[in-house]
Amino acid sequence: MEVVRHPTEIRMIPSHPRRARRRLPTLPSPLHPETETPNLSAVSRPHRHRRRESGDEQQRVHAAKARGPVVQTNPISSSSRSRSPSPSRGRDSRAPPSTALQPRAQARLRWVLLPRHRGAPGSRRPALTDMASYEPKNILITGAAGFIASHVANRLVRNYPHYKIVVLDKIDYCSNLKNLNPSWPSPNFKFVKGDIASADLVNYLLITESIDTIMHFAAQTHVDNSFGNSFEFTKNNIYGTHVLLEACKVTGQIRRFIHVSTDEVYGETDEDAVVGNHEASQLLPTNPYSATKAGAEMLVMAYGRSYGLPVITTRGNNVYGPNQFPEKLIPKFILLAMRGLSLPIHGDGSNVRSYLYCEDVAEAFEVVLHKGEVGHVYNIGTVKERRVIDVAKDICKLFGLDTEKAISFVENRPFNDQRYFLDDQKLKRLGWAERTPWEEGLKKTIEWYTTNPDYWGDITGALLPHPRMLMTPGIERHNWTEEIKTLASSPVEPSAIAPAATVTESKTDTPQKPMYKFLIYGRTGWIGGLLGKICDKQGIPYEYGKGRLEERSQLLNDIRNVKPTHVFNAAGVTGRPNVDWCETHKQDTIRTNVVGTLNLADVCREQGLLMINYATGCIFEYDAKHPEGSGIGFKEEDTPNFTGSFYSKTKAMVEELLKDYDNVCTLRVRMPISSDLSNPRNFITKIARYDKVVNIPNSMTVLDELLPISIEMAKRDCRGIWNFTNPGVVSHNEILEMYKKYINPEFKWTNFTLEEQAKVIVAPRSNNKMDALKLKAEFPELLSIKDSLIKYVFEPNRKTGKAPRPRLRPQERSSVPSTRRTGQDLGGLPPPPRPAFKSPPEPESLPPLDLLFSSTSRQGTVIARPRFPLSARAPSCATHRPAPAPPALCSVLPPPLHFPDLGHRFSPEN
Ligand SMILES: O=c1ccn([C@@H]2O[C@H](COP(=O)(O)OP(=O)(O)O[C@H]3O[C@H](CO)[C@@H](O)[C@H](O)[C@H]3O)[C@@H](O)[C@H]2O)c(=O)[nH]1
Structure with missing residues (x-):
């Protein structure tokens, strides 16, 4: 045997x-x-x-x-x-059994x-021989x-x-x-x-x-x-x-x-x-x-x-x-x-x-x-x-x-x-x-x-x-x-049947359980707010995260309560009024943008959740291998080469560390634009309002087109790094030409050079072209930046006849100092007819800081003189203390200024 x-x-x-x-x-x-x-x-x-x-x-x-x-x-x-x-x-058994x-x-x-x-013993057993x-x-x-x-x-x-x-x-x-x-x-x-x-x-x-x-x-x-x-x-x-x-x-x-x-x-x-x-x-x-x-x-x-x-x-x-x-x-x-x-x-x-x-x-x-x-x-x-x-x-x-x-x-x-x-x-x-x-x-x-x-x-x-x-x-x-x-x-x-059987009474009339539930961080931010609106429109259940990114236990609580299928991180500090703030608030910047983001990624990984992370493409600048005008863009695998600002530097570091989190989908957003031309964070709105603008081709992100894509990417379980911009580049002047053509034929602007710009900003800003081929391959219908601008922004906002003077929100009107504009560059911002997305309402207590302190662009692409002395800048989002405001503003800055969620704002700098 x-x-x-x-x-x-x-x-x-x-x-x-x-x-x-x-x-x-x-x-x-x-x-x-x-x-x-x-x-x-x-x-x-x-x-x-x-x-x-x-x-x-x-x-x-x-x-x-x-x-x-x-x-x-x-x-x-x-x-x-x-x-x-x-x-x-x-190879098999052919002999008779x-x-x-x-x-x-x-x-x-x-x-x-x-x-x-x-x-009883002896009852009929299976006949082992009559298998057939x-x-x-x-x-x-x-x-x-x-x-x-x-x-x-x-x-x-x-x-x-x-x-x-x-x-x-x-x-x-x-x-x-x-x-x-x-x-x-x-x-x-x-x-x-x-x-x-x-x-x-x-x-x-x-x-x-x-x-x-x-x-x-x-x-x-x-x-x-x-x-x-x-x-x-x-x-x-x-x-x-x-x-x-x-x-x-x-x-x-x-x-x-x-x-x-x-x-x-x-x-x-x-x-x-x-x-x-x-x-x-x-x-x-x-x-x-x-x-x-x-x-x-x-x-x-x-x-x-x-x-x-x-x-x-x-x-x-x-x-x-x-x-x-x-x-x-x-x-x-x-x-x-x-x-x-x-x-x-x-x-x-x-x-x-x-x-x-x-x-x-x-x-x-x-x-x-x-x-x-x-x-x-x-x-x-x-x-x-x-x-x-x-x-x-x-x-x-x-x-x-x-x-x-x-x-x-x-x-x-x-x-x-x-x-x-x-x-x-x-x-x-x-x-x-x-x-x-x-x-x-x-x-x-x-x-x-x-x-x-x-x-x-x-x-x-x-x-x-x-x-x-x-x-x-x-x-x-x-x-x-x-x-x-x-x-x-x-x-x-x-x-x-046995108690474990589950033929139970129906407890709900709802026939279908939702397949997705999103947990979104960045409620009061621009992108966070837009995400909520898209979810509403698409019928996707979602909740905003209540916890602070750097507090692990709070994040775990959120996840336990919401039971999300996906987590979206549109939170982070960008500084107020712009990224220059980060130069002087390095620890605050690190706490949210680095520690917080990594913390959230880590918690999500532990909980088996995909995290869609709205990051920035402002970690690259044109260089010898990717010169301006060459058509060669930075790819997903390229190493960031722009650390000129502390903000960008930390973003590049975080991105590097996030590479080791296989549950993270990093979306490099740049110079976000939306159809809501009344939103002061909108790149178009900003450059249309600045006194002077530089003129450099850049990759940009049309949110109306790309944010729904980011939701689709979550559903598709996309991971890793993605350049999250429309293909191609567009320059400031090209955008303003479109603005003139579609919105206000009388619109005029003045350019200035990067060198001139450098005199009025603290930290340098990045300009670049991102290679969007990876995204285009996943979403072949993705429009080039210029087509997207026309389809999603300018056509829906198109004005015929003489465009009205810009309509500022009451807060904006009352807060604009009389000396701040030359007149021509504020002119022509009509209320958008029916934007696809409206920006989320600013918290009641929050004045439109971009207007109050509208001097600098975070991309380093546009600049105007500060509208107030820098000492009168907005309160620190980290300290929640109101900064001293010029007397003219006191009436519109309710004391104390409260920024409930500034730490969780998406950066419009991207
Ligand atoms: O969108 C898609 C889906 C599938 N595939 C490919 O199509 C093939 C078949 O995929 P799928 O239909 O998911 O079946 P399998 O992975 O071959 O597995 C099926 O067939 C097995 C028997 O071979 C069963 O054991 C599994 O339970 C059953 O899911 C695979 O090469 C996939 O990669 C695609 O290219 N695109």
Whole structure:
């Protein structure tokens, strides 16, 4: 008798660059020649070269011998485990099954299989030899409101009225009760809403429903999600499976446990492999999802071996067809094509997948259920492979779309297996065959989605290039209780099932839980205020942060209270009236802009939250490599070269440190502009009001266009550094020319040089061109700065006829000293007709400081003489003390001046 070591360990080989791995030599397989359960134990090999059954039997025998003698470890899977090692057994078990059991194993089998709760010893046990005609009675299907399982459940309910089909589903974000529509009226169908991880519920169901067969589909299945929240995968896929297995052990009545796994457990197939992964191939999962599926398989195998649970495992290729939640490639691309949106290909689209139509797969499960051999693994596969790009092209073709225009290429997944190639012969030998040709299946699928466009409700989040639906709040997208009650012919009464069952009364009329909730810092700032308005408009729930950025406990409180999906940081000190203030308030600047920002990033990371950080592009200035007028812009990866002002210096430092926070999306804003021409922070408003302006081309940010994009970036889970400006540059004079053309034909201005400007400002300011290609690639519709200015700012504000004199807000009027303007440069600011965004109201007590002290531009691009002596500057935002004001202003500066949230203002300096 030989002994085989119990597979206890998956050897995880550190990730290797894909190409490099492919070149490694093939190594012997560590497969146990007697079973189809993979040996995951001792042999350490390069990841890519777990053998794909090289056919070198000598190596296989050698590897088997090296592991030592074999022990009959699974009393149930007699067919595979009672045979002695046979080098002639190739890639799967073809020899007839043996029924011989070891005495000890027989005893164990009896212990497990006899119905200890009700049946007497000697009651009928599953006939171990008549595998080809297994007859279940009461089947529990887990995850049956999901895609594949619902097709299986509907098929079994329809084809086998004498089976009782009990389905258990927690109704996750990707499930839908409508998937079970065909089954609801059937008397042999029962739905239970609940979680497989609830041991009480599962035990109760197994016993009260006299379950003899389990088909276990319930799982977190979306690979993209698993890169974001893999603990959910461990909980659902491993722990959930474990609970089920334990319930099988405890209740002791299960005659079949069909465990649904995936081709992904084999890991990536070599590009040049001509033979597919056979059921005995080594498991080498590469992503967190497939790792949890492999982990679950190990538990299933262990319960088969340790307790004789009659297990069968399936490993399937990709499935497509009606009812699939559109986070998966095919339904997502169909729905995007229906909406005229671009189809985002991860990477270059060369990844290959093998697609099976859902009905064919349901039939495969029907075959496995009735004919599958206990202890065996079955691939459910097709050798017809398709590159992702070709799938996209086929969809485009059927929609009559131009592929060049309809397809876009986006960042790849952190790891994206190139190919999963299965050997599909074993299941075929049981009589199953794929029936639906790709063209037919795809047409049927498109037909279904176009007929049911609203089947899934709000699926905006799923249609993103890298959806992370699991990370959205309240994973349930819908409260299904009422539907359950209506749909079920014999709904499970709450009282009739274990307390853990969750068929509960509907507590709310709201059908849909929101998918996003934003926590925004910078309530009183310009950008913070605008963000709130965009959220209002888009119906996105949000709250403003109450805590100060530098107070960790306050931030944690905010997060606990708000439970956000994303955090937006539009807070920071910019100095009053301008960044010169930072030169003399270095610690205050550091406290908020450095300590506070880092603190928030750190808290968000700890809480698993993405932080969208409105940063600045004023950390660059034209240099020899990026000269003015050359068209060469600073890229995201360029090192800041402008530290002339303390403000910019600290911003550059923070940006550098934030690079190590993978939960942060840094948006480099520059010279923000909005359609609200009455807002004194608006770059246009400022330069139109200055006495003299410099004239330098710069990259700028049109907030009306770009702030909604930043929200979209949050939804798309964009991370890292982004130049957040419109493409191209525009100079001051060009903007003022537009101003003259659209707003006030009589408008005039005076230029002066940088040198002249330097005399009236404290710290130098930056001028630069940012390279916006990265942003443009993600948002191809992004307009160039000049087009954006026309579309979002000047056209909506266009004035015909003679423009009126500028209308200042009452505060502004009363606070403007008579000597402050020459007249011509204040002239012509009409109230904007209908700006897309209005600036948030300034706090009542806050005078319009930009007007009071309007002398300098923070970009260093415009300048006028100070309107007051510098000693009369605005109160310090850090001290909250009113600065002495000139007598003329006393009436409009209510004592004491209070700046409730100045520390959290977004910098208009950017
Ligand atoms: O917008 C998208 C979505 C997907 N893809 C690519 O399309 C392929 C298929 O992706 P997806 O539809 O998410 O499926 P897989 O990642 O192949 O995983 C599916 O197929 C597996 C079987 O191989 C199952 O185990 C998984 O549960 C199931 O999600 C992958 O290469 C993706 O990178 C894109 O290029 N763009």
